[in-house]
Amino acid sequence: MPSDRLVLKFGGTSMGDLERIRRAARIVAAEARAGKQVAVVVSAMAGKTNELVAWTDGAGPAAAGLPLSDDEYDVVVASGEQVTAGLLALTLRNMGLNARSWMGWQIPILTDDAHGRARIEDVPGEVLGAAMDAGEIAVVPGFQGVTRGGRITTLGRGGSDTSAVAVAAALNCPCDIYTDVDGVYTTDPRIESRARKLNRVSYEEMLEMASLGAKVLQTRSVELAMAKRVPVRVLSSFVEPDEDGYLPAGAGTLICDEEEIVEKRIVSGVTMSRDEARITLLGLSDRTDAPADVFTRLAEASVNVDMIVQSQARTEGTVNLTFTTGRRDASRAAELMRTHQTAIGFEEIRVDEDVAKVSVVGVGMRSHAGVAQTMFRALADKGVKFQAISTSEIKISVLIDAAYAELAVRALHAAYGLDGV
Amino acid sequence: MPSDRLVLKFGGTSMGDLERIRRAARIVAAEARAGKQVAVVVSAMAGKTNELVAWTDGAGPAAAGLPLSDDEYDVVVASGEQVTAGLLALTLRNMGLNARSWMGWQIPILTDDAHGRARIEDVPGEVLGAAMDAGEIAVVPGFQGVTRGGRITTLGRGGSDTSAVAVAAALNCPCDIYTDVDGVYTTDPRIESRARKLNRVSYEEMLEMASLGAKVLQTRSVELAMAKRVPVRVLSSFVEPDEDGYLPAGAGTLICDEEEIVEKRIVSGVTMSRDEARITLLGLSDRTDAPADVFTRLAEASVNVDMIVQSQARTEGTVNLTFTTGRRDASRAAELMRTHQTAIGFEEIRVDEDVAKVSVVGVGMRSHAGVAQTMFRALADKGVKFQAISTSEIKISVLIDAAYAELAVRALHAAYGLDGV
Numbered sequence: 001m002p003s004d005r006l007v008l009k010f011g012g013t014s015m016g017d018l019e020r021i022r023r024a025a026r027i028v029a030a031e032a033r034a035g036k037q038v039a040v041v042v043s044a045m046a047g048k049t050n051e052l053v054a055w056t057d058g059a060g061p062a063a064a065g066l067p068l069s070d071d072e073y074d075v076v077v078a079s080g081e082q083v084t085a086g087l088l089a090l091t092l093r094n095m096g097l098n099a100r101s102w103m104g105w106q107i108p109i110l111t112d113d114a115h116g117r118a119r120i121e122d123v124p125g126e127v128l129g130a131a132m133d134a135g136e137i138a139v140v141p142g143f144q145g146v147t148r149g150g151r152i153t154t155l156g157r158g159g160s161d162t163s164a165v166a167v168a169a170a171l172n173c174p175c176d177i178y179t180d181v182d183g184v185y186t187t188d189p190r191i192e193s194r195a196r197k198l199n200r201v202s203y204e205e206m207l208e209m210a211s212l213g214a215k216v217l218q219t220r221s222v223e224l225a226m227a228k229r230v231p232v233r234v235l236s237s238f239v240e241p242d243e244d245g246y247l248p249a250g251a252g253t254l255i256c257d258e259e260e261i262v263e264k265r266i267v268s269g270v271t272m273s274r275d276e277a278r279i280t281l282l283g284l285s286d287r288t289d290a291p292a293d294v295f296t297r298l299a300e301a302s303v304n305v306d307m308i309v310q311s312q313a314r315t316e317g318t319v320n321l322t323f324t325t326g327r328r329d330a331s332r333a334a335e336l337m338r339t340h341q342t343a344i345g346f347e348e349i350r351v352d353e354d355v356a357k358v359s360v361v362g363v364g365m366r367s368h369a370g371v372a373q374t375m376f377r378a379l380a381d382k383g384v385k386f387q388a389i390s391t392s393e394i395k396i397s398v399l400i401d402a403a404y405a406e407l408a409v410r411a412l413h414a415a416y417g418l419d420g421v
Numbered sequence: 422m423p424s425d426r427l428v429l430k431f432g433g434t435s436m437g438d439l440e441r442i443r444r445a446a447r448i449v450a451a452e453a454r455a456g457k458q459v460a461v462v463v464s465a466m467a468g469k470t471n472e473l474v475a476w477t478d479g480a481g482p483a484a485a486g487l488p489l490s491d492d493e494y495d496v497v498v499a500s501g502e503q504v505t506a507g508l509l510a511l512t513l514r515n516m517g518l519n520a521r522s523w524m525g526w527q528i529p530i531l532t533d534d535a536h537g538r539a540r541i542e543d544v545p546g547e548v549l550g551a552a553m554d555a556g557e558i559a560v561v562p563g564f565q566g567v568t569r570g571g572r573i574t575t576l577g578r579g580g581s582d583t584s585a586v587a588v589a590a591a592l593n594c595p596c597d598i599y600t601d602v603d604g605v606y607t608t609d610p611r612i613e614s615r616a617r618k619l620n621r622v623s624y625e626e627m628l629e630m631a632s633l634g635a636k637v638l639q640t641r642s643v644e645l646a647m648a649k650r651v652p653v654r655v656l657s658s659f660v661e662p663d664e665d666g667y668l669p670a671g672a673g674t675l676i677c678d679e680e681e682i683v684e685k686r687i688v689s690g691v692t693m694s695r696d697e698a699r700i701t702l703l704g705l706s707d708r709t710d711a712p713a714d715v716f717t718r719l720a721e722a723s724v725n726v727d728m729i730v731q732s733q734a735r736t737e738g739t740v741n742l743t744f745t746t747g748r749r750d751a752s753r754a755a756e757l758m759r760t761h762q763t764a765i766g767f768e769e770i771r772v773d774e775d776v777a778k779v780s781v782v783g784v785g786m787r788s789h790a791g792v793a794q795t796m797f798r799a800l801a802d803k804g805v806k807f808q809a810i811s812t813s814e815i816k817i818s819v820l821i822d823a824a825y826a827e828l829a830v831r832a833l834h835a836a837y838g839l840d841g842v
Binding site for chain 1: 439442473476477479480481492493494495496497499500501503504506507508509510511512514515521522524526527571572573
């Protein structure tokens with residue numbers, strides 16, 4: 001991997017006004033003057049995407065029977081990043097640097113045609129790389145792409161992180177993501193003041209943490225970084241660079257291969273998400289295909305199910321089936337169940353949004369026994385009951401009463417020895 | 422010219438908010454339901470382009486020795502029309518119509534690479550026409566184009582009118598321009614309340630009137646309409662359409678070939694412009710090449726000179742040379758003269774911005790004698806002295822003291838029989 005190229009990504013807060021754009025430009029300039037070939041991926045000004053989305057909402061959805069309007073939604077919403085890309089290029093030139101912007105359709109950042117939530121399919125790096133070889137800083141609007149048919153697409157919320165990683169993969173170089181936090185923490189410092197910044201975290205851990213509620217990076221961007229082996233560093237754009245534009249040594253968190261992490265930990269982080277809902281079907285028929293019927297219907301309606309618990313019901317010949325979904329899918333899922341209540345065969349449905357999912361994540365779990373016991377003991381010591389559990393090779397999640405969420409996070413943070421001194 | 426296609430153009434006021442966009446959409450829908458194949462060209466929301474330009478100004482000009490930043494200016498500023506094009510397409514779909522937006526680079530609207538003031542070179546109409554043949558309303562952002570090298574350009578202020586005419590030429594159809602006035606008037610109704618709306622005006626007259634200060638249409642758009650013989654109608658988007666979306670009969674002004682105008686007039690309009698400055702070089706050498714020296718230097722600095730008067734000076738062997746420029750070029754022109762004062766050879770320079778140009782325009786002048794006398798007598802009757810004159814086949818302009826501008830407009834409007842009853 002050539003060390004002379006680097007992708008920098010700045011989020012909406014870092015692009016919030018001209019003064020902040022100048023601050024970002026100083027960071028870019030320092031990297032360029034240090035001999036790096038730099039590509040910069042930018043978000044829209046903070047708040048701008050919301051404004052554009054509100055306008056598209058006001059313009060209204062497509063009338064029945066006509067093609068979905070998401071393609072025009074993308075035309076409107078993609079404009080926010082076009083503006084900041086042009087402004088950053090202008091600012092860099094004003095500082096004496098050679099820069100130009102590259103729209104998604106100019107590179108091109110090729111995506112599928114799932115407008116509003118498109119996935120990047122290919123980013124040819126040749127033209128961009130040649131311009132950088134010729135001494136030009138490339139400024140790329142994040143979040144946007146183009147279909148093979150030449151229509152503008154957007155990648156969905158947080159998509160600029162994914163754009164940055166995709167450009168880095170195309171250029172075969174690392175990616176520094178400047179955001180409003182100074183790295184990845186063992187847990188949310190707003191919940192536990194003893195949270196510590198991690199110097200390094202593995203792709204696998206970061207992926208779990210992103211999925212489980214850590215909002216530092218979009219999950220898809222971590223997946224892509226892991227698949228393409230792009231080293232990603234998360235940094236704060238509010239750390240004051242010195243007069244040459246350099247940041248303090250050791251800033252941020254590097255997301256990298258597990259092998260590159262020297263300090264071994266059993267658990268790297270504790271996450272918490274309130275974006276959960278619990279749905280219980282009481283008195284479900286104990287036909288062996290009943291749960292399959294439920295989950296097939298949910299899958300067909302694109303409702304993702306996370307945890308599943310089946311327990312004995314009071315009524316003979318029936319069970320209770322509990323599952324969790326994302327909160328925004330809960331009412332749709334419940335409606336779907338009610339519509340097909342007879343076909344599925346259950347007595348009653350209950351929906352509870354007053355729940356939280358607390359998780360511990362760490363690659364060290366693979367080789368350590370007793371991780372789960374530590375968790376259950378720590379929760380029991382605080383009187384926290386759990387309603388469901390799910391595990392993977394490197395994480396354990398429990399669903400608990402939302403009122404206990406912060407308490408549980410702090411208890412687990414201490415129990416796994418993550419508290420800073 | 423197939424009568425089943427039509428280009429509609431809406432300016433920034435008509436795109437000012439979602440409610441106004443819906444009003445524009447109702448006009449589009451009425452034309453579509455009346456059987457027209459419609460393409461719509463839109464400006465950015467009123468005020469938006471100014472905001473974007475202010476941001477580019479804040480980001481600063483390019484540092485010395487680097488390429489001009491106008492290409493990135495265009496990236497930023499072109500985004501305003503992208504937003505309204507997407508929003509109008511969404512709104513039309515919401516009304517049950519089939520519509521999609523076409524960016525400048527998608528059609529493509531090919532321009533030269535004079536960023537910030539690009540000229541349209543070619544608009545292939547095949548793809549757009551095919552989509553319209555297939556029943557789709559095409560929504561096109563005005564003001565923007567793309568170079569053959571694939572970079573975004575803008576056409577300069579008022580460029581959306583030119584976009585609309587160019588699209589109409591490509592589609593071989595007429596163009597209705599919806600704006601905040603209800604047509605072309607014999608003079609500015611804010612100056613002379615007896616001004617009348619013209620039902621028809623020739624390309625040549627409209628071109629002179631646009632150049633001479635009538636702000637209804639951008640000059641370039643009229644040139645293009647004349648060259649391509651595109652019938653252009655100017656209409657108010659604030660006339661309330663009836664419930665089917667139809668406008669009152671006889672609305673607006675049609676700009677067309679002279680032959681299509683039945684009602685013959687000697688003078689069609691009186692215009693006034695304060696965007697003038699008068700520069701006088703006193704005691705200029707009477708060398709025969711001295712004026713050529715002056716005007717060559719001005720031309721090389723891209724200063725357009727309008728009127729020129731040379732008169733005898735007091736000093737033997739010298740003349741006084743007076744010329745007019747656009748007001749925004751005046752200080753630059755004066756500076757240029759001062760820098761080369763010795764080489765050119767003159768004693769003193771005077772700059773007067775307190776002047777106005779009043780003009781009468783009409784194709785009838787070609788075949789009528791006495792038009793100039795009427796003008797001079799009308800001005801003399803009111804005690805208005807003129808400082809310079811310029812004429813073309815179909816217009817006479819005089820430069821006068823700015824204080825007399827409105828008085829002169831009203832006097833000429835009456836003298837040529839233009840006052841409404």
